[in-house]
Amino acid sequence: MTGIDLSKRKFSSEITEAEPEGVIAGWVQDTRNLGGIAFIHVRDRTGITQVTALKKKLGDDVFAEITSIVRESAIVVMGEIKANAQVKSGFEMLPTEFEVLNKANAPLPLGVVDKVDADLDTRLNNRFLDLRKEEISRIFRVRRIITKEIRAFLDNAGFDEVNTPKIVAAGAEGGSTLFTLDYFGKPAYLAQSSQLYKQTLMASGFDRIYEIAPAFRAEESDTVRHIAEFISLDVEMSFVNSSEDIMNILDSLICHVLTKLDEVMGDEIRELNPDFKAPKGELRKVSYAEAKEMLAEAGKKLEGDLDTEAEKVLGQVMKDKFDEDLYFITDFPSELKIGTFYARRVDDNPDLTGYFDMDYRGQEIVSGGMREHRYDILIKQMKEADLDPDAFEFYLKTFMYGMPPHGGFGLGIERLVQMVLALPNIRECVLFPRDMYRLEP
RNA sequence: GCCCCGGUAGUGUAGUGGCCUAUCAUGGAGCCCUGUCGAGGCUCCGACGCGGAUUCAAAUUCCGCCCGGGGCGCCA
Numbered sequence: 102m103t104g105i106d107l108s109k110r111k112f113s114s115e116i117t118e119a120e121p122e123g124v125i126a127g128w129v130q131d132t133r134n135l136g137g138i139a140f141i142h143v144r145d146r147t148g149i150t151q152v153t154a155l156k157k158k159l160g161d162d163v164f165a166e167i168t169s170i171v172r173e174s175a176i177v178v179m180g181e182i183k184a185n186a187q188v189k190s191g192f193e194m195l196p197t198e199f200e201v202l203n204k205a206n207a208p209l210p211l212g213v214v215d216k217v218d219a220d221l222d223t224r225l226n227n228r229f230l231d232l233r234k235e236e237i238s239r240i241f242r243v244r245r246i247i248t249k250e251i252r253a254f255l256d257n258a259g260f261d262e263v264n265t266p267k268i269v270a271a272g273a274e275g276g277s278t279l280f281t282l283d284y285f286g287k288p289a290y291l292a293q294s295s296q297l298y299k300q301t302l303m304a305s306g307f308d309r310i311y312e313i314a315p316a317f318r319a320e321e322s323d324t325v326r327h328i329a330e331f332i333s334l335d336v337e338m339s340f341v342n343s344s345e346d347i348m349n350i351l352d353s354l355i356c357h358v359l360t361k362l363d364e365v366m367g368d369e370i371r372e373l374n375p376d377f378k379a380p381k382g383e384l385r386k387v388s389y390a391e392a393k394e395m396l397a398e399a400g401k402k403l404e405g406d407l408d409t410e411a412e413k414v415l416g417q418v419m420k421d422k423f424d425e426d427l428y429f430i431t432d433f434p435s436e437l438k439i440g441t442f443y444a445r446r447v448d449d450n451p452d453l454t455g456y457f458d459m460d461y462r463g464q465e466i467v468s469g470g471m472r473e474h475r476y477d478i479l480i481k482q483m484k485e486a487d488l489d490p491d492a493f494e495f496y497l498k499t500f501m502y503g504m505p506p507h508g509g510f511g512l513g514i515e516r517l518v519q520m521v522l523a524l525p526n527i528r529e530c531v532l533f534p535r536d537m538y539r540l541e542p
Numbered sequence: 543g544c545c546c547c548g549g550u551a552g553u554g555u556a557g558u559g560g561c562c563u564a565u566c567a568u569g570g571a572g573c574c575c576u577g578u579c580g581a582g583g584c585u586c587c588g589a590c591g592c593g594g595a596u597u598c599a600a601a602u603u604c605c606g607c608c609c610g611g612g613g614c615g616c617c618a
Contacts, residue, residue, distance in 0.1 A: 135582095136575040155576075171570095187577060208552040208570050208588095216580060217554040217568045222610060278616085294618090320616060321543060331618065409614070458618095466618065513618030527618095538610080 105177045105200055114147035116192050118184045125150045125194060126177040126202070128233065130214055134168045141167060143178060144233070151193045152178050159196070167196065173205040173213055173230070221526060228533060228542055239369060240530050244518045246365055248313060250358040251334060258350065260309040260336065265298035267291060267315060271492045280319045280329075291317035294511060296443065297496045299337040300472060303507040304499035311336045313514070323537050325526040326464065326516065330535040336469075337509030344455035344470045347508045348429055351459060351467060352384050355427065362521070374523035380427050384459075385419070388432040395422075406437045416463020426520075431457040442486040443479065445471040445508070455508075461520040469510020476500040 109124040116123060127145035141152040156164040170176065180196040211219055211227035213234055224231040231237055252262065268284060269292045279290040294316050302310050316333040336354075341347060359379040362370070370377045387395070392415055393403045401414045407430070419425050433456045438444045447453045456470035473479045479500055483490050490497060518530040528534040533542055 131579080133578040133581060134575090135578065138576040138578080140578050140581095142579075149579090151579075153577080157576085185577090187579095189579065210552060212553060212569065214580085215553065215568055219553055220610080223553070316618075318617075322616060323611095324613075324616095327617070333618065406616095409616095464618095468618070511618065516618055 105179050105198060107177060109179075110177070112147040113143075113145050113150040113190065116150055116182055116190070116194070118182055118192065121182055122179070123182050123194065124177060124179045125152075127175070128213075129170050129172055129174050129176055129205075131172060132168055132170065139164065139168045141170070141178075143176065146238070148190065150190065151188050152180065152196050152199075153193045154196060167199060170201055171205045171207045173209055173233070175202040175205075176200065177202055221528060225528065225534065225539065226542070232532070236373065239366075239373070240518065240522060240524070241532065242366065243362065243370060243522060244514070244530060246362050247358055247518060247521070248514065250361045251311075251313065251354065253361075254354050254357045255311050255336070258309070258353075260311045260338075261307060263299075263302060263307070263310045263312050264314065265292070265295045265302075265312060267317070269297075271297075271496075278318050278320045280317050293318055294333065295335045296511070297493070299335050299509060300443065300504075300507065301496060301499045303337055303339040303472075303474075304502065304504045308340065309338045316511075321537060325528075326519070328515065328527055328531060328534050328536050331516075331527075331531075332514040334512040334514060335509065336512075337507060339505040339507035341471070341506060341508055344431070344457060344508060347469055347471070347510060348386070348431075348457060351469070351510055351512075352429075355384070355459070356380050356382060359521070370522060374521070376426075376523065377521060378426070380425070384427050384429055385423060385425055386429040386431050386457075387415075387419075389430060389434060389437075390432065392430055406433075412460060412465060413463040416460060420462070426462050427459065429457050429459050431455075433457070439482075440486050442482040442488060443472045444482075445473040457510075459510075459512075461517065464516060464520055466516040466520065467510050467512040469508065471506070471508040474500065474504045474506050476504075 105124055107124070107126060110126045111123050113125065113127070116125065125143055125145065127143045130142040130144040130149060133140040137156045139154045141154060143150050143152055154164055154167050159167065176199060178194060178196050178199040180194040180198070183193055183195060184191060185193045209230060211223060211230045213230055256262070268282070269290050271290070278293055282289050282291065295312050295314060299310060299312065312335045313332060314335070315330050317330050319329065320327065336350070338347065338350065356379070363379040367377065392407065395418050396403050396411055396414055399414050399418050401411055403411050407415070419428050432453050435446050435452055435454050438454050438456055441456065444454045444456045447455055454470060456468070458465050459467035473482060476497065479497070480490055483493070515527050515530050518524070519527045522530070524530060528536065
């Protein structure tokens with residue numbers, strides 16, 4: 102039991118002179134002891150309150166006690182609120198009582214307000230301390246607003262949120278990138294995408310659905326844009342004519358989300374990424390063939406699918422030419438989408454698919470398009486992709502009883518956050534990232 | 543999976559065979575200071591990833607292992 106009633110606690114942002122007595126609680130960020138006066142900066146999730154301790158008023162012993170609290174200890178302070186123009190927040194607290202709720206050990210494995218930077222690895226090993234930094238927790242505020250606005254937009258557009266299993270018997274794109282696990286003695290996998298299930302729901306009359314859920318990839322991809330567990334927004338809609346219908350929804354969705362984000366915390370985002378701006382409206386569509394030409398002009402010859410360098414060059418071209426960050430790449434050749442067996446090819450030109458990517462400054466963040474809803478063609482494409490239809494029985498069955506034409510897309514939430522904030526590493530926008538080497542914390 | 547690079551105090555670094563009893567900053571401990579907010583001044587503390595090899599001598603060279611960083615392929 103503490104002597105100070107924690108239920109009376111106010112956040113730093115709520116401190117005003119209106120209530121002359123107050124209780125604050127948080128972490129001791131820093132102490133400035135000037136001898137006869139000391140300033141203790143107490144941080145909570147809304148900001149910092151300065152506690153001003155006077156030796157004369159508190160007495161030598163209490164003053165020594167309050168000024169010797171180890172940084173990052175959790176404390177609660179009760180005191181008098183005073184307006185003071187010399188303080189950043191405009192208010193300070195003159196303590197009458199305080200209590201260390203739990204002391205921090207010294208030295209800290211990671212400084213929260215130190216003047217030296219720490220490596221990402223060190224920071225992730227001590228993530229709980231890393232997350233106490235405002236500029237780090239800000240990344241997750243951005244992330245929360247993004248997912249909140251995605252839901253707001255899609256709910257409003259008549260989409261229902263669903264959940265599909267993450268323990269599955271087969272993957273959407275073959276077995277090499279699946280994590281295996283033992284499921285009551287049977288082999289099972291962690292879902293690499295909700296593709297098969299969201300299509301199944303199209304055969305179930307849901308019409309418009311979305312899911313925001315983890316996807317697991319056992320790809321041995323050790324890069325700044327890959328993680329083994331990421332959050333995917335999956336959207337699927339049925340009774341649609343073409344990929345245009347799907348791109349329209351995605352276009353409106355992304356513009357809505359980024360516009361709202363700009364409204365709510367645009368300035369804070371630009372402190373971290375000065376180039377952030379919300380797209381104005383309809384996004385540009387560049388066909389694969391056009392992209393190839395634009396790349397040739399820029400001196401990058403392309404054979405086959407866009408490689409990482411091609412994506413980056415194209416991103417720069419879009420920036421230079423149109424001053425645009427976000428754009429579609431459409432009409433991928435079918436030969437590049439063999440592995441994506443469920444992609445529907447253009448009826449009068451089977452060399453092309455209606456598949457598209459959406460790139461954000463040269464980084465792929467979305468991929469999607471019309472799915473193949475006709476059973477026979479699907480089987481054929483599955484075989485071309487070297488997959489065994491027998492392993493997909495539950496999925497294929499849904500195509501035999503009135504599967505409507507449908508399509509959708511998958512968007513990598515972390516990739517979007519990473520590009521909005523221009524973060525150097527995707528791990529920055531995951532609380533506890535999982536990669537080839539990191540399984541804890 | 544392939545290619546390149548690195549591991550020095552709690553944290554970030556300097557140091558490429560002897561000048562190393564290892565630099566600087568930050569941090570920690572302590573002292574001084576009644577308006578700090580990257581506070582300031584002074585003192586002290588604290589480190590060469592592990593194993594082997596070469597050498598009179600290894601933080602420094604070589605080999606193996608472990609850990610980390612970057613790029614590619616692939617993808618969201």
